[in-house]
Amino acid sequence: MHGLSGRFIAVIFFLLLLPTVAVTAPAEDHWSHTPDEAAGILLDEAHTYIKQGRFDLAMAVLADAAEVSPDNADVWNLIGYSQRNRGKLEESAQAYAKALDLKPDHLGALEYQGELFLLTGDIASAEGNLQRLRELCPQGCEERDELAEEVRAFRKKD
Template sequence: MILNRLPLLPLAIAAALACSPAFAAGSSDTAGSAAPAGMNEAQAAVDAGRYPEALKLLAGVIKTEPRNADALNLMGYSNRKMNRLTEAARYYDAALKVNPKHIGALEYQGELFVEMGDYDRARQNLKLIAAICGACDEVIDLRAALDAKGQS
């Protein structure tokens, strides 16, 4: 009986991983592939709120992989958290040029639009994300950012 279910085990594992918080975060474009040198350290710096350190590490990643949408997205995020909104916008645009369906970049760019008071563009990003992933965490987070400004 159990042997009949073994072929389904990889699917069950994949489903469990897709629902885990780390995988569902949506900021990653390269799930399952090896992270480039410096990327894990940069992510740790971002997670700890050490944005200047993260920017330095991410610059190294982008130097070796200029089309790394995850690194470009985190550059945007770190700049936004440092209130460097023009730089943040530039990096989100670059990440989305590499991967127009990068839900992490779409969410963070939407949050940037909310911070800038551009609620229509934030809602456009919300619709794009919802079309890609349904009711994923990124949709919930961007909707919350809009709701906090009374713009749902």
């Protein structure tokens, strides 16, 4: 994160033009909260790379997003996810911890951190995250259901 990347400068330029351009908000919020415009643009770009499995490119974008919006739990959650998929487990753990420090009830970070715990063999911590998701989603939610399935699969292996 040394110096400003071209993407970062382009986002800032875009934001300067916002007052003169009619912008329509997306119909659905894809994040745990409404991010500022710059972070939102970068999160959308990173999410596209993540869906393509291009985690190195996602990390480059997310580094810019962390500069623009360092207190955005969604940014740190996606950094954790991307780092985990790059095999950088310590960096992933740090990013999930940061996301959960910023927003303790972040459903995605709880799920993904639980998956990281399983990857490292820490079933007790994964089950702790699953219990927290059960408390937050008593009627069920995607994050709870997915982590529950991962825990079941982990237990079957052992």
